[in-house]
Amino acid sequence: MNPITGLNLARIVLGAVALVSPALAAKIFRLDPGANPQLGYMSRMFGAREVALGAVTLAASGTTQRNLVLVGMAVDATDAFSGTAAGIDGSVTKATSGFLTLPAVGAVVAGAAALVMARR
Template identity: 40%
Template sequence: MNTREHSTGSPPVDRTTGVPAATPSGEADRGALATALRGLAAGRIVLGAAAILAPHAMARASGVRPSPELGYMTRVFGARAIALGLGYLTAPGPERSRWQRLALLVDTLDTAHGAARLARGDLPRPTALGYTALTGAYMAIGATRLARDLS
């Protein structure tokens, strides 16, 4: 049974809860999860810009010794982060879920890699823990969105 009502000029609303239902793009028009995803996208852009503009400062702040190689890879990370953030924020509604799922894939891989680094102990523990917690939080929010999309 369909519990959504559609009216011209307003988002569909679930009749049982009164909460805006998912739009055809899978993105809720309002709600904490949609706000969190937009915030994560904006955070990606800010972090990416910092990585491009000041890679050695980011390394030092993370407790890692800067090097030319690390500076290059940090800038690569920055470009990826900016692309994911801008892609999500500027995508038309029907395409936004694709960008969110791509970001979830990246966050899952980054979190798994961070967990492996923690287990190996080959990075300063605070650095590995901090980045793994950051990407893990992004992953958890993205996985929550995917679970809602699939339910």
């Protein structure tokens, strides 16, 4: 499978889970919706972003698709920053911070690798 396709299908699936079942998304991300009832709203916003970005990236081609992968990498880098910041400010435990940050960093790396492989 094309790495850009795989990365964006994963983005869409994760986003769909966050949209349809914020409680499940919270569990996946090791967050506590009971402690923050507004988490469902934020989860759905995250989910909508992920589905939209993944879908538009898959629908695009050429330079437009490349630029959308770069946008995705920027979004994922911001997610990594957010996961780290949450651990620093005590919003989440250090372990949860790592659990939130590492996949986001992995998505940035996967996006970069996908762009390199697409040039071959």
